Amino acid sequence: MSDAVLDAARIFLNSFIEPRRLLVAVSGGSDSKGLLLALHHASQTEARKGFSLVACTIDHRLRPESASEAEAVGAFCTSLGVPHRIYRWEGDKPRTGLQAAARNKRYELLAEAAGALGAECIATGHTLDDQYETIAMRGARGAEGGQGQGGAGMAATVLYGRRIWVLRPFLGLRRTAIRAFLEAEGVGWSDDPSNVNPVFERARVRADLAASGDVPALRWSAAQRSASSVRAAALISGHVRVYGALVAEIAVPLAGKMDDPDWCRGMMSLAAVLGGRDHLPAGATVKRLSGFLKSDHPGRMTAARVVFDRRSSGLYLYREPRNLPVLDLRPGERGLWDGRFTIASLDSALTVSAGDGGVWQQRLIDAGLPKGVAMRASQVAPHIVPAEAGNTGGDTAKVECRIGLYDTFLPGFDRIMADAIAVLFGRDRYPAPPVHDVLTELEG
Template identity: 45%
Template sequence: MSPEAASPQLAILQFLTSLQSPARILVAISGGSDSTGLLLLLDEAVKAAPHLKISLYAATVDHALRAGSADEAREVAALCASLGIAHTIMIWQGDKPKTGIMAAAREARYGLLATAAKEFKADLIVTGHTFDDQRETLQMRGMRTEQVSTGIADAVLFDRSFWILRPLLFSTRADIRAFLKERGVPWIDDPSNEDTTYERVRMRRQLSVDAGVERTIQAACEERPALSSKGAEWLDRHFRLHGGLLGQVMPDGLRQDRAVLNYALGRLAAVFGGQPFAPGRVQMERVLAFVTGSEPGRMTAGRVVFDLRRDGLYLARESRGILPLLLQPGEAGVWDGRFYARNGLSTSIAVEAATLYSPSFLSSDLTRELSEESSAPKSLGANDTSRFIESITAQTRGGWIPVTSTGMRGRMHHLPKAAWKRAVASAPVLSAEGNLLTEECARMVELTPYFAPFDRFLTRFDFIFANRLSAVFATAPYARLPLRSIDGKTI
């Protein structure tokens, strides 16, 4: 997992020796050269080192997007059978989108791989991304931003459940294919790899050899974890959370190193705005210029209102564009990119914004009642739903609004009324057939904070910051990497 180019065999050996053992690995294999090479390399290395106590399983995702994909999946199944590796085929069912097909296919693929990992009781998932993929990604991102990018991350936590590792990320496709040719093992060429309607294919044809790519990756791979760590320290010292809805950066926090402020504030904006990415470079430059200025005021970026006052900077979701989420019995979903909800009732429910309801929800009475709410427990088990719901439910006139109370320390009277009112307006309300849920029914709905930039895909580079943020919101910590070491350093 080092940005220094390595032979495929050496990369796999380093990867396996860095793993915590025993380990059950799910290999994602499409039948292409990269994933086929990954499976064979792992199989040879595991059989040569039984003391590592590592077992292999494999899964093929059939996206069902073209003729012949089912036959290809069966070919992969036959290869796995010849190696004695348990294999499953996961099919992407249902209608396919007409636009954004690549992004949708990626979401579906990782979701299906996670399902397969659960079935095999795997500890982690590995994919066959190579240095060629890395260069293409850096080239594409370089056309969109001037910021240094880490490109494809070598380790990503998916859906808070499974770490996806890429042990061949710094090995070349040519070397992997040479290995397969030596073993006499064929691979499948996906015709979509020649379809120039896809940006990656066009980029692949234009790509020039750049000797500085490895140095760029090395710099980014060192910079991002360092920023993550400094950002976590910044959270501890300069950030306060009020009611789980209103963030406050203390005045001294706005005078810290600009790179750290850019990193931390950008990710906080994504969390409070329910967005998967921090605001872009141009937006963040505007935000930083505003928050480091001396004049109080307000600005909006990334669906977040930045309210600068003498006692610091307040962040809350703007009230516009908050759409309802309808959940049938037993269904789960993410509301506004900020809350995960699971309906445990026998009737359908809606999760909506408080601002859609009676003005009484936003009255000073509500503020007073919320200010009297006790603090939530400092730590809550991931499955302790009843206690968590109890801690985030604040009674109001006319119904029950789930409001996370994590971070409340005493009364709220010291908060700016406009900022607190704005935050409460963005709170989730639970209703059924137009009526607000009773306390008893509200307890049957699991509702937890959701971090849009981290909870679906969390790179190892952002892990420290995200985990500290989880503690701030009193949510369950993220699963740790299943590794003993990274780049030869013990973790």
């Protein structure tokens, strides 16, 4: 049993290109203590030297014991030589939606702690049991279908606030395995009483699942998901050129490839990035698209907000020219435009809309795209103008490609997106990781 826990920690660390500093979110419960301990062991081995761990506990101040529990986590971390911080949720608490508010606050504080401790990612101890509960809750709320996620459940990786990755290395493990690991290591844990308080929906779902012994249908296990994502990224990385969040170019015939689920998944991840969505296309759309992609004739099909444009030179994916939003930004404000680009205004108010893609069109042509594709893709690129006529002085904005998509925190995707930024913005070297922090200056 315990081998599975250590294996999950090793596999997780092995999925990074380079060692990083990770912030482990430790509540004091079994799952997050098990995560910290397993990562600590895995990072001690010769091959993994260079990883460093820091830990943080959020004291929500909702129960009188929370402060001493957080201190106890601190003592545990000290025993492992892992630096630990406690962040507190100060101020009034809402009367309704307490759990959701606590979760939002928790991620906000964890992101703050990661920044303060110089960590690039946050690891949490979510387990397969949490996953089952999430799926059961989403199912009960009728959230299945429509969103294209359904039984896919909670993502193994999320770009929180488009700033920092939250990673869930134990999403494929059962809680019983983690507890067995801790027991074998002689480490105890605390049980949060709200986990069994029937006032909370999650506690009720947890009790129902335990009583019935049923588990909800999962579209992928976390292990499959992560193996599939790694392979998907590896498969497509040799064949795809991406131009920021604007165009992807695939030069190979796709007739047979779309039957490979990992290739298909890589393609759908690209479609999600280029369409500015944070979920993969729904099953029926994927089926329709596969049918189209398997034929050889030139032609276009639009699905999941993306145009699939097949020409003799290759297949091109870009955002469909419909329902593109207008975003107004005050000086110093930052906003996400069309789910694809984060735009930060510098010293003047800005309006961001689509169209007049002159600058973009030339860049895309210079980067080697066919003229027709460059023209169409530039029309769905962000066009940034000062909100006040006549204000043209100085730099107006910084633009960041939005490359965050769940399941893309993987070596292959890091590379693809680094390529994308290098190609589109004419850089001669890759930006340093994490790629999503790269800001590119645009002239007025």
